[in-house]
Amino acid sequence: xxxxxxxxxxxxxxxxxxxxxxxxxxxxxxxxxxxxxxxxxxxxxxxxxxxxxxxxxxxxxxxxxxxxxxxxxxxxxxxxxxxxxxxxxxxxxxxxxxxxxxxxxxxxxxxxxxxxxxxxxxxxxxxxxxxxxxxxxxxxxxxxxxxxxxxxxxxxxxxxxxxxxxxxxxxxxxxxxxxxxxxxxxxxxxxxxxxxxxxxxxxxxxxxxxxxxxxxxxxxxxxxxxxxxxxxxxxxxxxxxxxxxxxxxxxxxxxxxxxxxxxxxxxxxxxxxxxxxxxxxxxxxxxxxxxxxxxxxxxxxxxxxxxxxxxxxxxxxxxxxxxxxxxxxxxxxxxxx
Amino acid sequence: xxxxxxxxxxxxxxxxxxxxxxxxxxxxxxxxxxxxxxxxxxxxxxxxxxxxxxxxxxxxxxxxxxxxxxxxxxxxxxxxxxxxxxxxxxxxxxxxxxxxxxxxxxxxxxxxxxxxxxxxxxxxxxxxxxxxxxxxxxxxxxxxxxxxxxxxxxxxxxxxxxxxxxxxxxxxxxxxxxxxxxxxxxxxxxxxxxxxxxxxxxxxxxxxxxxxxxxxxxxxxxxxxxxxxxxxxxxxxxxxxxxxxxxxxxxxxxxxxxxxxxxxxxxxxxxxxxxxxxxxxxxxxxxxxxxxxxxxxxxxxxxxxxxxxxxxxxxxxxxxxxxxxxxxxxxxxxxxx
DNA sequence: TTGTAAGCGTTATCAC
DNA sequence: GTGATAACGCTTACAA
Numbered sequence: 001x002x003x004x005x006x007x008x009x010x011x012x013x014x015x016x017x018x019x020x021x022x023x024x025x026x027x028x029x030x031x032x033x034x035x036x037x038x039x040x041x042x043x044x045x046x047x048x049x050x051x052x053x054x055x056x057x058x059x060x061x062x063x064x065x066x067x068x069x070x071x072x073x074x075x076x077x078x079x080x081x082x083x084x085x086x087x088x089x090x091x092x093x094x095x096x097x098x099x100x101x102x103x104x105x106x107x108x109x110x111x112x113x114x115x116x117x118x119x120x121x122x123x124x125x126x127x128x129x130x131x132x133x134x135x136x137x138x139x140x141x142x143x144x145x146x147x148x149x150x151x152x153x154x155x156x157x158x159x160x161x162x163x164x165x166x167x168x169x170x171x172x173x174x175x176x177x178x179x180x181x182x183x184x185x186x187x188x189x190x191x192x193x194x195x196x197x198x199x200x201x202x203x204x205x206x207x208x209x210x211x212x213x214x215x216x217x218x219x220x221x222x223x224x225x226x227x228x229x230x231x232x233x234x235x236x237x238x239x240x241x242x243x244x245x246x247x248x249x250x251x252x253x254x255x256x257x258x259x260x261x262x263x264x265x266x267x268x269x270x271x272x273x274x275x276x277x278x279x280x281x282x283x284x285x286x287x288x289x290x291x292x293x294x295x296x297x298x299x300x301x302x303x304x305x306x307x308x309x310x311x312x313x314x315x316x317x318x319x320x321x322x323x324x325x326x327x328x329x330x331x332x333x334x335x336x337x
Numbered sequence: 338x339x340x341x342x343x344x345x346x347x348x349x350x351x352x353x354x355x356x357x358x359x360x361x362x363x364x365x366x367x368x369x370x371x372x373x374x375x376x377x378x379x380x381x382x383x384x385x386x387x388x389x390x391x392x393x394x395x396x397x398x399x400x401x402x403x404x405x406x407x408x409x410x411x412x413x414x415x416x417x418x419x420x421x422x423x424x425x426x427x428x429x430x431x432x433x434x435x436x437x438x439x440x441x442x443x444x445x446x447x448x449x450x451x452x453x454x455x456x457x458x459x460x461x462x463x464x465x466x467x468x469x470x471x472x473x474x475x476x477x478x479x480x481x482x483x484x485x486x487x488x489x490x491x492x493x494x495x496x497x498x499x500x501x502x503x504x505x506x507x508x509x510x511x512x513x514x515x516x517x518x519x520x521x522x523x524x525x526x527x528x529x530x531x532x533x534x535x536x537x538x539x540x541x542x543x544x545x546x547x548x549x550x551x552x553x554x555x556x557x558x559x560x561x562x563x564x565x566x567x568x569x570x571x572x573x574x575x576x577x578x579x580x581x582x583x584x585x586x587x588x589x590x591x592x593x594x595x596x597x598x599x600x601x602x603x604x605x606x607x608x609x610x611x612x613x614x615x616x617x618x619x620x621x622x623x624x625x626x627x628x629x630x631x632x633x634x635x636x637x638x639x640x641x642x643x644x645x646x647x648x649x650x651x652x653x654x655x656x657x658x659x660x661x662x663x664x665x666x667x668x669x670x671x672x673x674x
Numbered sequence: 675t676t677g678t679a680a681g682c683g684t685t686a687t688c689a690c
Numbered sequence: 691g692t693g694a695t696a697a698c699g700c701t702t703a704c705a706a
Contacts, residue, residue: 004683015693020685028691050454051397052683054388055698069417076413080406083434094431097420117387226622259622285563285596287624341699352677357701365675389699392682
C-alpha cells in the first residue's frame with residue numbers, strides 16, 4: 001500500500017498538519033522540521049494522493065478537451081498544443097471525442113457524464129446551437145469555446161475570423177486569375193457556424209471580384225474528411241462549365257479533392273487550383289503541396305488554456321473573445337501557370 | 338453548489354445508505370423507496386461525485402494512454418480506437434504525450450506525476466530499456482505495453498510481429514522486381530526495440546532473396562516524421578548505385594521520402610518504389626497512394642483495453658502477449674511498371 | 675430492507 | 691510554528 005500523510009507524520013514524529021505544510025510548500029515551517037519530514041517522505045517514498053486532495057480542494061488539475069474526432073489532423077495537432085500549453089499552467093488534459101454525436105456533446109455539457117472530474121472544458125463543438133449552450137449555462141463548469149461560433153458574449157471564446165479567412169483564400173484564387181471558383185464544405189441541414197461563415201466569406205470574395213458562378217459550385221460536405229472532399233470534387237468536375245479552382249473549407253477536404261482531380265485525369269494547379277484552410281502538416285508534403293490558410297494553433301491553444309485558468313480563478317469575470325491570427329500560405333496547388 | 342447524497346436523503350426522508358443503494362443499482366430496495374429516492378434525485382439534479390467515490394473505492398474509471406506524440410497520425414488513429422474501446426468497458430482515457438522525452442516517460446512510470454488518478458496505463462513507449470520497466474515493477478499500477486518490445490513475460494503486451502511485418506514489406510519489393518532496396522528508420526544510438534526488429538526483418542528479407550546491398554542503404558531516422566523521411570531519402574538518392582526501392586519504417590517517413598523522390602525529379606514507383614508501415618489514412622490519398630503494411634489498430638486498441646481491465650481485476654495474473662495481425666496492402670507506390 | 679457510523683487521504687480551522 | 695480535529699462526499703460493515 002502507498003504511504004499516506006499519516007504514515008509520514010508517525011515516522012517523523014510530527015503532526016499531519018506539519019507534513020501537509022511541508023508537502024504543499026507552506027512558508028512557515030522551521031528548517032529542522034522540514035528536514036525531518038523530508039527524510040521521512042523519502043524513506044517511505046510518499047506521494048500525495050491527488051484524489052483525496054481533489055475531494056478536499058475541489059480542484060482536479062485536469063482539463064477536458066472535447067473534439068469531434070481526435071484522428072482528424074487539425075484536432076490532433078491542436079491537442080498536441082493544448083496538452084503542452086496546459087502543462088505549462090500545471091494542468092493535464094483529458095481528451096473526449098464526440099464523434100459527430102450531438103447527443104454526446106449534450107451529455108458532456110450537461111455534466112451527465114463524469115463531469116466534476118475536470119476543472120474546465122475546452123470545447124470545439126460541431127454545432128453552436130444556442131439551446132445547447134443554454135443548457136450548460138446553469139451548470140458552473142468553466143467553458144471555453146474553440147475555433148468557431150459567433151461570439152455572443154456569454155462564453156470565453158478563441159476563434160479565427162472565419163469570414164475573413166475564407167475571403168482571403170478565395171481572393172488568392174482570384175489573384176492568380178481563376179474565375180470559375182467552386183467551394184466544398186457547406187453543410188446543408190444544420191446550423192453549424194463555421195460552414196456558414198466560410199460560405200459567407202466565399203460569396204463576399206466572389207462579389208468583390210465581380211465574379212458570378214453557378215449555384216452548384218457551392219458543394220456540401222457532411223464531415224470535413226478526405227473522402228467527403230473526394231466525392232464533392234468528383235461532382236464538381238462533372239459540371240459544365242468545369243470549375244478552374246476549388247476552395248475547400250478544410251485541408252483534409254482539399255487533400256481528397258486533389259486526389260479526385262488526378263483521378264479525373266486532370267492536374268493541380270494547371271486545370272484546377274486548390275486551396276484549403278488549417279495548414280496541417282500533411283499539406284506541406286502532399287503533391288502538389290497545398291496552399292492554405294494557416295491557423296496559429298499554438299496561439300489558439302495557449303489563449304484557450306490561459307482563458308480557462310483565468311475563469312477557474314474568477315468564474316464571474318466577463319466573457320472574453322480572442323481572435324486568433326491567420327495568414328494565407330501559397331504553395332504549389334495554386335501556383336500560377 | 339451541486340447536490341450531495343445527503344441532500345437527496347434529506348429530501349426523500351431516507352438514509353444516505355438507501356440513496357446510495359438506489360444510485361449504485363443495489364438489488365434489495367423496495368419499489369416504493371426507489372420511487373421516492375428517484376424523484377428526489379431528479380428534483381435536485383443529483384449526480385454522484387466521482388472523486389469522492391474514487392477516494393472510497395480506489396477506482397477512478399480512467400486509463401492513461403501514453404504516446405510520444407499525439408499528432409503523429411498513427412498515434413492519433415490509435416487514440417481514437419482506444420478511446421472508443423475504453424468507453425465500451427466503462428473507462429475514460431487521459432492522453433499523455435512524452436514528446437521523445439525519456440525523463441518524462443520515467444516520471445510517468447514511477448508515478449511521480451499524479452499517478453493514482455488512473456486505474457491503469459496503456460504505454461506506447463519510445464524505449465524499452467529494461468531498467469525503465471524495472472523501475473515500474475515495484476509500483477502496482479497496471480500496465481499494458483503497446484506496439485513494440487520483445488515480450489519478456491513481465492508485462493501484458495499487445496504488439497505486431499515487427500520482424501515479420503518488415504520482412505513482408507521488403508519481400509513485396511522483391512516480388513515486383515526491385516533489387517537495390519534501401520531502408521529508412523534505423524535508430525543509431527539507442528536501444529529502441531521497433532527499429533531493431535524492423536531492421537532485422539529487412540535484412541532477413543534481403544538474405545532470403547539473395548540480394549546484397551551497400552551498407553549505406555540502411556539509413557537512420559531520429560523520429561518517424563515526414564521531415565526525417567524526406568532528409569533520409571534525399572541522402573539515399575545521392576548514392577550510387579541509386580536505390581530502386583525504399584522500405585520506410587513508418588508511413589510518415591514514406592510520405593516524406595516520396596516527396597524527396599519527386600523533388601529530385603524522379604518518380605514513384607517507376608524510378609523508386611516506396612513502401613511503409615502503419616496504413617494511416619493519409620497514405621490512401623497521397624499521390625501515388627502508398628503501399629504499406631496495415632496494422633489492425635482497432636484490434637490492438639480493443640485487446641489492450643481488454644487486457645488492462647483484466648489486470649485491474651486480477652493484478653497477479655500471469656502476463657499475456659497478444660500478437661496483432663498485419664497484412665500487406667499494395668497500392669500505387671509499388672505498382673509494377 | 676433500511677439506518678448508523680466509520681473511514682478513504684487530504685486540507686483547513688481552530689487552538690495553543 | 692505546530693498539534694488536534696473537523697470536514698470534503700461517498701461506500702460499506704454492522705446493527706436494527
